[in-house]
Amino acid sequence: MIATPYEPRHVHNPEGINYDPSQGTFEYLSPLDFTPFNALAPINAHSFQLPGLGSEGPLCGHQHLSHFSSDLKSARYDLLSCRRIVCPRCWQDWARRSTFEIVLRIEALARSTGQRPYRCVFSVSPESVSHDSWDWDRVNTSLFHRGYRRSGNHGVDGGVAIFHPFRLKPKVKRQLRKTGIHNGVGMWAVVRGWVKDGADLFEFASFGPHVHSIVFGSPMAHSCDDFVLAFDDKNGVPQQLATTKDVVAFTRYLLSHVGVLMDFTISEDDPHEKEHRRKTHAIRSFGCLHHIDPEKLLPPAEYEALAKEIAGLLDMEWVDGELRYPASSRDIGTSDEGIEWLPIYKLGQHLADDAIYKSLSPSQRDFWDNVVTFMGLEGHSPNTSELKPPPDVSVFETKPPPGDST
Numbered sequence: 001m002i003a004t005p006y007e008p009r010h011v012h013n014p015e016g017i018n019y020d021p022s023q024g025t026f027e028y029l030s031p032l033d034f035t036p037f038n039a040l041a042p043i044n045a046h047s048f049q050l051p052g053l054g055s056e057g058p059l060c061g062h063q064h065l066s067h068f069s070s071d072l073k074s075a076r077y078d079l080l081s082c083r084r085i086v087c088p089r090c091w092q093d094w095a096r097r098s099t100f101e102i103v104l105r106i107e108a109l110a111r112s113t114g115q116r117p118y119r120c121v122f123s124v125s126p127e128s129v130s131h132d133s134w135d136w137d138r139v140n141t142s143l144f145h146r147g148y149r150r151s152g153n154h155g156v157d158g159g160v161a162i163f164h165p166f167r168l169k170p171k172v173k174r175q176l177r178k179t180g181i182h183n184g185v186g187m188w189a190v191v192r193g194w195v196k197d198g199a200d201l202f203e204f205a206s207f208g209p210h211v212h213s214i215v216f217g218s219p220m221a222h223s224c225d226d227f228v229l230a231f232d233d234k235n236g237v238p239q240q241l242a243t244t245k246d247v248v249a250f251t252r253y254l255l256s257h258v259g260v261l262m263d264f265t266i267s268e269d270d271p272h273e274k275e276h277r278r279k280t281h282a283i284r285s286f287g288c289l290h291h292i293d294p295e296k297l298l299p300p301a302e303y304e305a306l307a308k309e310i311a312g313l314l315d316m317e318w319v320d321g322e323l324r325y326p327a328s329s330r331d332i333g334t335s336d337e338g339i340e341w342l343p344i345y346k347l348g349q350h351l352a353d354d355a356i357y358k359s360l361s362p363s364q365r366d367f368w369d370n371v372v373t374f375m376g377l378e379g380h381s382p383n384t385s386e387l388k389p390p391p392d393v394s395v396f397e398t399k400p401p402p403g404d405s406t
């Protein structure tokens with residue numbers, strides 16, 4: 001799942017990341033106003049927030065001891081994150097990880113079949129977008145399901161579909177085109193910036209549910225009274241995403257203005273929880289991209305190279321099957337390459353090994369013993385000021401993710 005509802009337990013479990021773009025859901029954030037999910041309840045412009053334009057959760061941005069080196073000579077500190085999609089600090093991490101998973105699927109299929117994907121839009125007819133009332137059932141039937149069927153009849157074999165609740169107002173688009181300030185970054189990057197600086201989103205955007213997709217096949221433009229399949233190109237010619245870099249950039253752009261649903265709380269006790277979440281997924285794979293395992297589509301070395309390439313395009317690294325940010329030593333500026341990191345919850349077990357324990361200096365023993373004690377008392381691992389590492393333990397810190405550039 002791309003987004004799970006915010007829960008404090010995630011704060012203490014930075015390794016527990018499990019993103020599955022085929023099940024990407026919105027985040028549900030209203031613990032005070034519990035409104036049970038109802039697929040027939042109306043949704044409108046005020047049902048959504050944009051990623052990164054809301055508030056951050058408790059302990060977000062806190063740097064804590066997360067790993068130790070197998071020889072106990074180094075300690076690695078990672079940033080805690082609240083993982084709220086609306087968090088100004090965390091949304092880029094969510095966007096990077098989600099983009100990684102989506103692009104991995106798309107590129108694995110592209111490379112294994114020798115095809116390139118296209119970008120297109122599914123929409124209901126322009127007249128009925130803003131005038132009719134919307135609820136989740138309608139999003140599912142008239143955007144997603146109709147989109148899969150109609151696009152299937154018009155050359156699309158499948159792909160990934162991403163739901164957007166807002167459309168930019170025509171006058172805003174006209175003005176941007178006149179000035180060209182969006183060139184190279186996209187119109188939504190400019191509008192996000194204005195909103196971040198305090199402007200009202202609804203000055204620039206109105207409610208207008210639609211779906212952007214990245215698809216395989218030979219898509220053909222189509223328009224009838226209840227559905228439009230369109231391409232961004234003026235001549236109605238589908239535009240190919242020629243390189244992996246293009247797919248990464250376009251996916252990230254699409255994720256920058258997905259709607260984060262604010263109105264409903266889906267309780268984990270709800271017997272229909274899974275069903276409700278499925279109905280409100282913002283990101284869905286369909287057709288030929290549904291139920292594929294990218295790892296099985298490519299030879300292991302090619303898969304590894306692809307994962308590394310995508311991670312690199314996102315300013316991240318792919319190490320031992322894990323997507324992470326580069327760690328760097330605070331003191332001497334060396335990389336942690338070659339260090340075998342073990343997760344902090346294995347510390348007690350590791351210290352129990354006499355041979356390892358005896359190889360440590362007294363200050364190293366003290367430090368690691370104190371870490372175990374600290375965690376027992378506080379229920380979380382320390383940062384460098386809560387428990388100062390001795391000079392003979394090297395400190396590695398995960399650099400804060402590159403900031404919110406949009």
Ligand SMILES: [Zn+2]
Pocket residue numbers: 056057060061081082083084087088089090
């Ligand atoms: Zn956060």
